[in-house]
Amino acid sequence: MNRSIAALGAALRSGETTSRALVEAFLQRRLAVDGRLGSFVSVDPDSALAEADRADLQRAAGTDLGPLHGIPIGVKDIVDVAGYPTRCGSPLYSDAPAATDAEVVTNLRRAGAVVAGKTTTHELACGVVSAPASNPYDTDRVPGGSSGGSAAAVSAGLVPVALGSDTGGSIRIPAALCGIVGLKPTYGLVSVRGVEPLSTSLDHLGPLGSTVLDCAHALDALTGGGARYASGIDGGIAGMRLGVLTDPPFAPMQPDVERSFHAAVSVLEELGATCVPLHIRELDHTLAAEFGIIPLEAFRHHALSLRERPELIDPSIRTLLVAGAVIPESIFRRACKARSVIARAIISAMDGAQLDGLVSPALPATASTKADQDLVYGDVTEHISVSFVRTTAPFNLSGQPAISVPCGTDRDGLPIGLQLSTRAGEDALVLRIAAAFEAATRGSVPPPALYTR
Numbered sequence: 126m127n128r129s130i131a132a133l134g135a136a137l138r139s140g141e142t143t144s145r146a147l148v149e150a151f152l153q154r155r156l157a158v159d160g161r162l163g164s165f166v167s168v169d170p171d172s173a174l175a176e177a178d179r180a181d182l183q184r185a186a187g188t189d190l191g192p193l194h195g196i197p198i199g200v201k202d203i204v205d206v207a208g209y210p211t212r213c214g215s216p217l218y219s220d221a222p223a224a225t226d227a228e229v230v231t232n233l234r235r236a237g238a239v240v241a242g243k244t245t246t247h248e249l250a251c252g253v254v255s256a257p258a259s260n261p262y263d264t265d266r267v268p269g270g271s272s273g274g275s276a277a278a279v280s281a282g283l284v285p286v287a288l289g290s291d292t293g294g295s296i297r298i299p300a301a302l303c304g305i306v307g308l309k310p311t312y313g314l315v316s317v318r319g320v321e322p323l324s325t326s327l328d329h330l331g332p333l334g335s336t337v338l339d340c341a342h343a344l345d346a347l348t349g350g351g352a353r354y355a356s357g358i359d360g361g362i363a364g365m366r367l368g369v370l371t372d373p374p375f376a377p378m379q380p381d382v383e384r385s386f387h388a389a390v391s392v393l394e395e396l397g398a399t400c401v402p403l404h405i406r407e408l409d410h411t412l413a414a415e416f417g418i419i420p421l422e423a424f425r426h427h428a429l430s431l432r433e434r435p436e437l438i439d440p441s442i443r444t445l446l447v448a449g450a451v452i453p454e455s456i457f458r459r460a461c462k463a464r465s466v467i468a469r470a471i472i473s474a475m476d477g478a479q480l481d482g483l484v485s486p487a488l489p490a491t492a493s494t495k496a497d498q499d500l501v502y503g504d505v506t507e508h509i510s511v512s513f514v515r516t517t518a519p520f521n522l523s524g525q526p527a528i529s530v531p532c533g534t535d536r537d538g539l540p541i542g543l544q545l546s547t548r549a550g551e552d553a554l555v556l557r558i559a560a561a562f563e564a565a566t567r568g569s570v571p572p573p574a575l576y577t578r
Contacts, residue, residue: 129335130196130334130338131192133196134192144176145174147177148174148239151284154283155168161259162258162575164277165242165278169242173241190236191345191346193342194236196285196286197239197241197285199244201287201289202243202245203246204321207230213248215248215439227320229315229319230319232346244287246271246273250292252442253267253510253513255268260303267509269301270299271289271292272291272299274287277303279334286332286333288330288343290330290331294516296529297487297529297544300529301542305335309526310552314550323423326461327522332344337559338560354552358560362557365397366399368484372405375486377503381491393484410467411467420448420449431446431447471523475548482555484544484545486542486543487541491534526547532569534571543562
């Protein structure tokens with residue numbers, strides 16, 4: 126399935142294909158590649174085909190529910206889908222199917238989307254690896270996380286769009302590593318009802334897609350319909366002012382990432398934007414604030430499991446939960462205060478420089494191997510759990526929309542992502558900026574070889 130929602134929708138409306146044919150193609154492709162990819166954890170062919178047949182009958186009767194009508198999608202396995210178990214990548218959870226859909230799945234179904242299956246998540250949505258999923262560009266490398274299965278599925282052409290969650294970067298991280306688009310909307314814009322939480326004050330839900338427009342169409346559906354976010358997406362960026370973030374926590378970067386990032390800034394300038402350097406010193410405390418909040422909020426949700434079945438939790442995640450149990454409440458309150466300071470500092474800097482948006486590297490590095498998850502920046506070595514969060518977490522703390530869009534490859538052909546952000550509530554604007562960049566650079570990140578096999 127190697128076309129966008131727009132192209133697939135056009136083929137459906139013209140009669141060139143049917144929703145059943147799209148689902149059958151998905152099922153065949155999954156059999157062909159997902160043994161190496163591991164992007165899906167559960168698929169119910171009968172259910173998916175029944176949904177597809179329903180969409181085809183609706184269309185034949187003259188009903189058109191919008192761009193997603195009849196389109197197969199993936200849903201991260203922390204989101205309830207009626208008839209599917211919600212396992213959260215963990216043996217803590219049973220195989221009992223959910224009785225009802227999460228609110229976002231209800232909204233997607235109302236828009237006519239067909240649930241193709243549940244995608245792989247890092248255990249408890251708490252990590253950047255998403256084992257056993259693999260990166261379609263090199264199956265010996267991580268796809269990122271925690272929405273790694275959703276990113277891998279879109280990148281490899283199994284589905285054009287998939288649903289992910291983002292607490293510290295878990296949509297944008299795998300999107301950047303897998304060469305696709307990933308949108309973290311404004312905090313609270315997309316309902317998390319029926320979704321297993323990690324950190325309730327930082328959790329976001331959003332789409333990963335083949336294109337920026339795909340993500341806009343998905344966001345329209347996730348938020349209840351209409352064309353609020355897809356409308357006006359082609360307006361361009363001439364006359365906009367964008368702040369360029371290259372100081373810590375966005376530095377250090379791998380040389381190829383730095384090269385691609387500065388080339389991307391030049392493209393934005395060629396499109397008519399004014400790009401100005403911006404330093405926000407409060408961002409130096411990003412990781413301290415992020416990891417001062419997550420452990421306690423995660424512990425509150427998983428306290429019973431930690432007490433009664435700790436052996437079923439991966440040791441690295443168990444360590445985080447234990448930290449949440451013993452960290453003083455005062456530290457949590459200080460971290461929450463720091464989050465507020467960081468959020469205000471970002472907006473103050475944007476207002477002071479009269480900025481429409483912010484530009485930064487989505488990640489400071491490309492995908493690590495599964496065997497070696499340390500990244501080296503000159504004389505600095507970081508584990509990916511730090512490197513792959515420090516550039517994305519500022520916008521979880523602030524609640525602003527942020528999107529990763531492909532902007533090049535490194536010397537090994539691995540994708541690099543550009544991150545764009547706007548003020549809270551300006552999701553349509555961040556999509557517009559990303560769409561302009563995408564249109565000017567389309568083809569800069571070729572699909573993985575796995576895509577065409």
